[in-house]
Amino acid sequence: MSWMIREMLKQDCKQVQALVIKSWHATYKGIIPIAVKNKFLDRAYHPIMLEKRRTQSLFLSPLATYRRLSDLQIFLM
Structure with missing residues (x-):
């Protein structure tokens, strides 16, 4: 798994809220x-x-490399 940290974009809002x-x-x-x-x-x-x-x-948003919300479950465990 790779990580890329970047500035949060407007389209990231729903994913950030869910996380x-x-x-x-x-x-x-x-x-x-x-x-x-x-x-x-x-x-x-x-x-x-x-x-x-x-x-x-x-x-900053750690969501850059995720394509599906389900992929974030690893991050939350």
Whole structure:
């Protein structure tokens, strides 16, 4: 497996959201209630917030070499 880190592109937003949601739920399972996680994720990773981060800061994406969301499961384990 090879990695390429690059700046996040607008078309990466949905994949970034999916990755963050899956990783947050796995990481904080049993620690943070689901409703609290969902509320935070809805706000922090809303498309408008992601676009703001993407354009106003250096937001890197590890998704460059993945073609399918299922390929990210290795990254999440």
